[in-house]
Amino acid sequence: MTIRPILTLSVVAAVSLWVSAQPNAVGPSAAEQLQMLKNNRELIEDLLDQGTRVSDANTPLDRAAECQRSTDRLAREMRTAVDRADADRAHEIGDYVERIVVEGFVPNFETARRDAKPGSPDYERVKAMHREAADSLDKLGAALPTDGPLSKSKRLQQAREKLADASAKLGKPDDR
């Protein structure tokens, strides 16, 4: 089979369905980037704070706890985006939440859980952390509107999927 006719057809099919391009193929202007900095400044400062805490955390359990705090901070940002009906922003923050949960929290949590002896204080802390993390993601997902015009936004649906992915990776607290 030759690839080009299939690819051409698929390319034509895809291209014919899309609206014309945004002209910005080379990145934001300085003015746009400055506006982004202004919008994100507080979040950027808070994330650096979190970075130092994660960096100083000596155990997987402590690192997981700091990742959870980072996620909580992003969750606040996501709720603000929803309040402003900013689906793009909600989607963006959803990406970041998923990343920190999946790549930061879960690996450390899994290690901590494996290392914690049943009945020990760390074991109880692990269980509580799991419940709290799962609960936090559920609440965030619930904060995304399910009716109204915003709920139909594809980006908001994608944000919901991101949170669902993160929840799936985390697993339910009673699973283990």
Next chain:
Amino acid sequence: MKCEAVQNRLLAAPDAHDPGAELRAHLGGCAPCRAVQAKALQLDLLLADLPAAPSSEARKAAFLESIQQSGPIIRVKPRTLRTPSGSFKPFRAVRWQHTAATAAALLVAVAGIWFFTRARAPVPEVAAKPRHELLKKEVKHVTQLAASDSAPQRMTIWAEWASDLKAETKDLYKVAPSDDLQSLARLFERAVQEGIVKQAKLLDRHMPAAERQALFRDALARLTDAETETKQLAQNAPPAAQKTLLKMSETARLARTTLEPLVKGV
């Protein structure tokens, strides 16, 4: 040296700015050849600025989405790929024609599904707004720090974080008001002091010298780069930015002087 030969060498040089000592000697006393050098430089600037019909962001986004959604093509570990016959083969064993053909077919399927679902969605989607690169990188660094388990790793991550903050300052110093720039300078200082320097001090003093030097090389290079670049930028910066840039330069310099003895294990 004949001018024709000089001018040909200028046009053939990798960098007309610095064509080498022999040509420089000729250029010093030859205005026509200097004019050709100027043309070569101008030409390179023009080539870098050639107009182009922009690529469709939507097209790119659709392609990225098709990659993400084309589940059987790439899967997270463990890696197997279901061939059209249904049997499983290792990903790397599948010939590219099947992979590309399946990807293309999936793209058609995704586009078709998108079309039919789009017809029912009442809210028209506009293209996604560009994302703030610095914010993206910060999230990345937080996850990297969470995944790291040694001071050397953390030091490298913090060095990159500091570089990102410096890059943001460089992008914006001409247009940003002083309070935004000062915020960036404070963040840079924290990344350097609470990040790079702190982790450097945690390194095992008994680490072999060669290993220690290799670890510090990246951080020192980035600090030196930050120190000199911010200082240079300050020379022609607006007044609101000068102080901030010089402060960042000083932060980098102090950190560098702190780290240099540590390289030797002192």
Next chain:
Amino acid sequence: MLPITDSNRTPRVAPEPDALRPSEETVWIVAAQSGDRAAYTRLVDAYWDRLYRWLFRMTHDRHKAEDLTQETFLKALAALASFRAGSNFRAWLFRIAHNNFVNLKRGEKRATQSLPDEPMQAAGTPGPQEKASDREVLAAVAKAVADLPADFRSALLLRAEEGLSFREVAAILKITEETARWRVFKARQKLVKVLPPDLLPPMKGDEG
């Protein structure tokens, strides 16, 4: 001197020459080779625009350039297992793109040299802020580049736009380094002669 300076433009932030740092890029490549979709999309995201821009200049057609860009990434995806992580990914990608372009050319009649009608955007600036003379200059250079034979154009743009070394250009185009150097030199020589005299300082005769 040509009146193209930064002072009369809205400051525009150019993307980093290498959107991914080499160490970061290697991490993504290894992850993608292990089957991580998100890692591969990050690579696509990082290279799409520059690959597209080069292919646009080769084809003079936005849709063809987009098709070839997409095809390049699909082929790269399929061949990713054979790529040695840590070696020059950019050159490897551009080589695939060049092969795709050559295949396209073989299947087509020789393209016309005229520039497409889509609205153009200079690589570093937004349109409205440019002076009319700047646009004329850029249009003249673009036309002169478009008139170059494809072999010379591809080498010139890889060198001048992508900043690749002659060795890298040679690897992408499957020629010797000497040939790469020669093609870039001849392309520059042609461009300098073709550009209207009033756009550049006049060339004076030989001395010595």
